[in-house]
Amino acid sequence: MADRIVMQVTRYRPDHDKAPTTQDYEIPLRKDWAVLDGLNHIKDHMDGTLSYRWSCRMGICGSCGMNVNGEPKLTCGTFLTDYAPGPVRIEPLSNFPVVRDLVVEIGDFMDKLPTVKPWLIRADGEPPPDAEYLQTPAELEDYKQYSMCINCMLCYSACPIYGLDPDFLGPAAIALAQRYNLDSRDHGDHERLDALAAAEGGVWSCTYVGECTKVCPKHVDPAGAIQRYKVTAVNQSIKALLMPWGKR
Amino acid sequence: MSENVEYGGYYARWHRPRVSRLWWLRRRSYLVFVLRELSCVFVAWFVVFLLLLVHAVSSGEREYQRFLDLSANPWMLALNVVALCFVLFHTITWFALTPQAIVVRLRGRRVPGRAILVLSYLAWAAVSAVMAWVILG
Numbered sequence: 001m002a003d004r005i006v007m008q009v010t011r012y013r014p015d016h017d018k019a020p021t022t023q024d025y026e027i028p029l030r031k032d033w034a035v036l037d038g039l040n041h042i043k044d045h046m047d048g049t050l051s052y053r054w055s056c057r058m059g060i061c062g063s064c065g066m067n068v069n070g071e072p073k074l075t076c077g078t079f080l081t082d083y084a085p086g087p088v089r090i091e092p093l094s095n096f097p098v099v100r101d102l103v104v105e106i107g108d109f110m111d112k113l114p115t116v117k118p119w120l121i122r123a124d125g126e127p128p129p130d131a132e133y134l135q136t137p138a139e140l141e142d143y144k145q146y147s148m149c150i151n152c153m154l155c156y157s158a159c160p161i162y163g164l165d166p167d168f169l170g171p172a173a174i175a176l177a178q179r180y181n182l183d184s185r186d187h188g189d190h191e192r193l194d195a196l197a198a199a200e201g202g203v204w205s206c207t208y209v210g211e212c213t214k215v216c217p218k219h220v221d222p223a224g225a226i227q228r229y230k231v232t233a234v235n236q237s238i239k240a241l242l243m244p245w246g247k248r
Numbered sequence: 249m250s251e252n253v254e255y256g257g258y259y260a261r262w263h264r265p266r267v268s269r270l271w272w273l274r275r276r277s278y279l280v281f282v283l284r285e286l287s288c289v290f291v292a293w294f295v296v297f298l299l300l301l302v303h304a305v306s307s308g309e310r311e312y313q314r315f316l317d318l319s320a321n322p323w324m325l326a327l328n329v330v331a332l333c334f335v336l337f338h339t340i341t342w343f344a345l346t347p348q349a350i351v352v353r354l355r356g357r358r359v360p361g362r363a364i365l366v367l368s369y370l371a372w373a374a375v376s377a378v379m380a381w382v383i384l385g
Contacts, residue, residue, distance in 0.1 A: 097262040208281075230349070
């Protein structure tokens with residue numbers, strides 16, 4: 001195994017760059033180094049001006065998502081040795097504005113997320129419980145997969161629809177809505193319907209490329225969540241058509 | 249300053265990369281997706297072809313013979329072979345996605361995706377068999 005590897009890192013300094021450029025850094029290649037360790041080595045020993053986000057180093061915080069050789073990855077869980085002998089290309093996530101170097105602006109997602117009300121909504125007038133809401137393991141299983149989302153934005157980076165249609169809610173927001181829709185303690189599915197089934201930006205914008213599910217580091221399956229919601233939305237529409245007097 | 253640079257609410261300015269027109273060539277999965285989307289044109293063509301056949305049958309023997317001659321035309325054959333390939337591609341890729349969209353529970357347990365896939369193919373085979381019986385029988 002070679003003992004060094006070249007990292008080709010995208011640089012963008014808004015104060016004096018017109019467009020992003022690439023800078024090469026040759027770093028030691030160590031068996032136990034993730035791509036994030038390589039970036040930290042650059043930052044600590046070679047170039048302190050390099051900017052990127054990271055925090056937990058264990059695939060929980062969702063901060064360190066970047067494109068590694070064109071694939072959206074959590075850089076803390078992606079090992080440099082898998083890209084040996086290199087070079088390995090590190091770019092900011094796609095489909096987001098770049099603030100600086102590898103740092104992207106995710107305000108669009110933060111604005112869209114509350115529109116699907118990703119929190120427990122109880123039926124009107126029901127008093128808060130004295131203890132926790134009870135739930136069986138089978139009921140937990142219904143939504144648990146979707147609750148594993150860490151908002152790392154890899155799915156948005158992989159989704160060409162999000163890149164082409166900025167109104168699209170996107171994979172994670174819809175998966176998080178489904179996380180609550182499928183929760184037995186929640187009664188708020190009708191409140192999420194308008195945002196999720198909206199003609200502009202709702203689930204129907206998704207044409208099922210499926211790439212969001214492939215890149216998800218937590219196996220959330222947002223593509224599945226979206227398609228399942230399409231079935232729900234159709235059922236709701238048929239119900240509303242056949243029984244216009246019924247409750248939504 | 250590059251025209252791609254925009255002023256944002258929280259930052260002095262940022263760079264918003266444009267989506268390339270050839271984005272669908274970047275990954276195999278994107279290409280497969282675009283081909284699947286394109287396949288709907290050929291599905292529509294088969295519907296038109298079927299309607300032309302029905303029209304020819306209802307318009308008498310002469311019209312029907314003309315339709316058969318048209319169908320035997322080499323370019324029409326080539327078009328239909330390509331259309332068949334796309335329709336098969338459409339069907340197979342669509343079935344492959346079905347287990348993700350359909351969640352069926354039997355006695356509290358989720359039916360495995362593979363079973364849904366097999367049932368889809370069996371339903372396809374059954375419908376094809378009925379069609380073959382109607383046409384050939």
